[in-house]
Amino acid sequence: MSMRRHDARTAAGFLAPFGILFALFFLLPIVYAIYQSLFTIERTGALGLGGEEQVFAGFDNYVDALQEPGFVDSLGRVVVFAAIQVPVMIVFALVLALLLETASARGVPFFRTAYFLPFGVPGVIASILWGFLYVPGVSPIVGALDQVGIHVDFLGGDTVLLSIVNIVTWEFVGYNMLVLVAQLQSIDPNLYEAARVDGASGWHIVRHIKLPMVRPAIVLTTVFTIIGTLQLFAEPLILKPVSTSISSHYTPNMAAYNEAFSNNNYHLAAAEAVLLALVAMVLSFGFLRLIGRGGDRR
Amino acid sequence: MTDTRVSPPPTSEAPPKPREVRHEPRRPTDSTLRSRVLVVGGLAIAAVYFLLPVYWILVAATKSTGDLFGTSGLWFANPRLLDNLENVLTFQDGIYLRWTLNSVIYAGGGALIATFVSAMAGYGLAKFWFRGREAVFNLILAGVFIPMTALALPLYLMLSKVELANTYWSVLLPSIVSPFGVYLCRIYAAAAVPDDLLEAARIDGAGEFRIFATVALRIMTPALVTIFLFQFVGIWNNYFLPLVMLSDPNLYPITLGLTSWYTFAGRQPELYQLTVGGAFVSVVPLMIAMVVLQRFWRSGLTQGSVKG
Numbered sequence: 376m377s378m379r380r381h382d383a384r385t386a387a388g389f390l391a392p393f394g395i396l397f398a399l400f401f402l403l404p405i406v407y408a409i410y411q412s413l414f415t416i417e418r419t420g421a422l423g424l425g426g427e428e429q430v431f432a433g434f435d436n437y438v439d440a441l442q443e444p445g446f447v448d449s450l451g452r453v454v455v456f457a458a459i460q461v462p463v464m465i466v467f468a469l470v471l472a473l474l475l476e477t478a479s480a481r482g483v484p485f486f487r488t489a490y491f492l493p494f495g496v497p498g499v500i501a502s503i504l505w506g507f508l509y510v511p512g513v514s515p516i517v518g519a520l521d522q523v524g525i526h527v528d529f530l531g532g533d534t535v536l537l538s539i540v541n542i543v544t545w546e547f548v549g550y551n552m553l554v555l556v557a558q559l560q561s562i563d564p565n566l567y568e569a570a571r572v573d574g575a576s577g578w579h580i581v582r583h584i585k586l587p588m589v590r591p592a593i594v595l596t597t598v599f600t601i602i603g604t605l606q607l608f609a610e611p612l613i614l615k616p617v618s619t620s621i622s623s624h625y626t627p628n629m630a631a632y633n634e635a636f637s638n639n640n641y642h643l644a645a646a647e648a649v650l651l652a653l654v655a656m657v658l659s660f661g662f663l664r665l666i667g668r669g670g671d672r673r
Numbered sequence: 674m675t676d677t678r679v680s681p682p683p684t685s686e687a688p689p690k691p692r693e694v695r696h697e698p699r700r701p702t703d704s705t706l707r708s709r710v711l712v713v714g715g716l717a718i719a720a721v722y723f724l725l726p727v728y729w730i731l732v733a734a735t736k737s738t739g740d741l742f743g744t745s746g747l748w749f750a751n752p753r754l755l756d757n758l759e760n761v762l763t764f765q766d767g768i769y770l771r772w773t774l775n776s777v778i779y780a781g782g783g784a785l786i787a788t789f790v791s792a793m794a795g796y797g798l799a800k801f802w803f804r805g806r807e808a809v810f811n812l813i814l815a816g817v818f819i820p821m822t823a824l825a826l827p828l829y830l831m832l833s834k835v836e837l838a839n840t841y842w843s844v845l846l847p848s849i850v851s852p853f854g855v856y857l858c859r860i861y862a863a864a865a866v867p868d869d870l871l872e873a874a875r876i877d878g879a880g881e882f883r884i885f886a887t888v889a890l891r892i893m894t895p896a897l898v899t900i901f902l903f904q905f906v907g908i909w910n911n912y913f914l915p916l917v918m919l920s921d922p923n924l925y926p927i928t929l930g931l932t933s934w935y936t937f938a939g940r941q942p943e944l945y946q947l948t949v950g951g952a953f954v955s956v957v958p959l960m961i962a963m964v965v966l967q968r969f970w971r972s973g974l975t976q977g978s979v980k981g
Contacts, residue, residue, distance in 0.1 A: 382801040385881045389797025390809070393790045393855060400828065400847045401816050408827035474716055479709040482716070488964050489720040492727065495959040497910035497928045500952045503935055504726045507733070507746070507949075515729070515746035545723065577708075598818075606822045609912045613932065616939060628822050628913070635826055636917075644826055652823040659818055 405652075411645035412436050436646035445624035446647060450654065452536070453626050457604040457658070460540050464600050465593060467544060468551035472589075473581060475552075476559045487556070491549035498546060502613035505542045510617050530618035539610045547603070551596040558592035559585060594666055598659045605655045608632070627651045727960075734758075734953035738946040761950040769951055771923060772930035776909055776955075778841065779926055783848035784904035788897050791851050795858020796889050800871065810859065816852035825917045832918070843918040844926070848908045854900040861896035862889065898969045909959065927955045 415432035440446050471490055475483050493501065509529035511517045520527055529538045562585065570580050608628040615621040623637075624630040627647060635644035733741055735752040744750040761769050798810055828847055832838040837846075866889050874884045890897070912928045919925060922933065931951050938944035 383803035386797045386801035386803045386806070388881070389793045389801070389885070393794035393813075393850070396790065396846070396850045397813065397816065397852070400850050401819070401824065401852075404824045404827040404831060405819070407831055408823070411827065411830065471716075471719060474712055474719075477708075477712055479712040480716060481709070481713050486716045486720055488967060489723050491967065492960050492963055493723055495906060495910075495963040496956055497912065499912045499928045499932050500956060501726070503931070503948060503952060504730055508726060508729060513742055513746060518745070545726070549723065602818060602820055606820045606913075608822060613935070616936070631826060632917070635829075641826070641830060645830075648823045648826050652820055655820045655823075656818055 408645045408649050411642055412649050415642050416640075432642070436643050437650065439643055440646045440650060445622070446627065446630050449624050449627045449630050450650070453605050453607055454654075454658075456536060456540070456607060456626075457601055459537070460543055460604045461597060461600050463540060463544055464548060464551060465597055468548050468555055468596065469589075469593070471548065471552045472555035472559060473585065475556060476585075477577070487553070490552055493546050493548075494550045496546065498542075498609040499613055501546050502542055502610045505538070505545070506614055506617055509538055509614070530614065530620065532620040535614065535618050535620045539607070539614065542610050543604070543607075547600070551600070554596050555589055555592050558589045562588050594663070598662060601659050601662060602655050605651060605658070627654075727956075730949060730953050730956065733949045736946070738943050741946055741949065757946060757950045758954065761947055761954060764947055768922065768930065769927075769954075772925050772927045773955070775841075775924060776926040776928075779844050779848060779915075780905045780909040783845050783908045784901045787849040787851045787854060787904045788901045790849060791854030791858050791900055792890060792893060792897055793885065794855045795860075796862045796866070796885055796893070798855070798859045799862035800866065800868070800889075813852045813855050816850075817856065822913045825914050828914075829917045838918055839920050839924065841924060844915050844924075847914060848904070848911070851900065851904050854904065857896055857900055858893065861893055865896075866892050895969065898966075902966060902969060906959075927951070931955070 413432060413434075413436070414429050415435060416427050417430050419426055419428055474480060475487055480486075496504075508514045508516050511521075511528075514529075517527065517529070528534060566584055567580055570584060575583070606628055607626045611621050611625045612629060615623070615625070623633050628651065631644045631647040631651070634640050634647060729746055732746065732749055734757060735749055735754040736744065736757075737751065737753060740750045794813075798806060824847070829838055829843075832843050837843050870888060871884055874888055879887075909926075910928065911926075912932070915924075915926050915929045919929065922930065925933070931948055934944045934951065935948045938948060
């Protein structure tokens, strides 16, 4: 027993630096955001000139946020965005990982590096880059397509969301591919040998060995992609000057940022930040629950 | 996260083999020429997709502002890369260099401290039993699910109250918390650091922190390098946190600085060329680092994903 008490004290020593930082910069902001979201500023005196006072508002800020069409639209937009982005990202990463890990592949180190490179490019710089590639007159892509008679507007109302999907895909597919490749490489090669002896084709091996074996990595990358897509901010913000289809409330993060720094309404911004975190948790835990149940049945 | 695992992958209980490089042990005998053409063709098309923007910026960085808009983006016109780079580095009294230095401080300093702090916590969780250990670990894991951008606004308000907003600390301090780092370190330390070795050091009379610093840290190095790289790239690429925290351009990291040039370019067109040149300069060292350090990314990812 004394050994265990000693253990606890030593463990506390090792955990203290992280624990303090985690409490201050992770837990406290969450508590503070929830607290802030429950208050509002009221002006007192005639014409509100008597000064400002912070008063308890209950769930008023949440009601306000959810009644504001701009914010609700932005939530709906990132959910649609996630519904497109997540499958595109995971399927693309999976196809690349499987191609790189087939016996027919050549030049694997070169290709793997080429796919992973964009992960080192900051999102804002990637967006500036792709922005130039979307704007007619500068973009060689738009120019080349024009010459063969295809006229696309990458920045129009119907297409700009897909153009953002493209930027985010470009940035993160390589990273997700690497996670999947790492898991593929941990599969015992004897399994393939055994399957081939049994007469399994390449496709059968993918379908019945590789895909089930990389399932944990697929789950991991999917959850990270869901959380990432809901936080969408930098890409639309950078494209905003070149696309009239992007408003200052295009995504929940842009809306909250605007509310805080343009309208100085920190309390409403806090409520919006809390709502975004809730949606992120519901969707990622919902996905894990869904997957978990599917797994149990098998 | 762990209960999503259907069946444990074969290597999950094996000790980590960090520097292992495995190259297709499969024999190419059953791969026909046709499938090889298809596979390599697919890989090549994908490579064009990923490299095209990189090629475009390489070409664009050599152009004058006029040629940037007036000539084809896919080929060089009157290359003047050195002049452009000089402009980038000297504009506004060389503020670009200041931004670069700031990014190095935020990303380098933040990642270094984050790695060390995560290593201590991960080691503590892996090697010592205490009541509520799993609860603490799960709380930290839950941190992985919190969108970082949701934290930035309340953090700004908190740090404003203690007059730390718009300082180096406001970007540095939140950047050293890495729940993913603790997760990775715990798994790695549990698998790779032998209890017997720690016991032997204890019998020799070494203190717990000394054992950690001299014995455990060395064994955990591959995981630490991975965490450092992740955190470095994460902080270097971060935009939202410095945007919320900083108002003084002298404190900006490169991402924020370049965006401020880009935002003003509508009114001052030569800023387009500076943005492109600055983006080029900032992207090159990171890309070289990605290529050179690639094996470290993979060794750490194997650990992270296998247990995921």
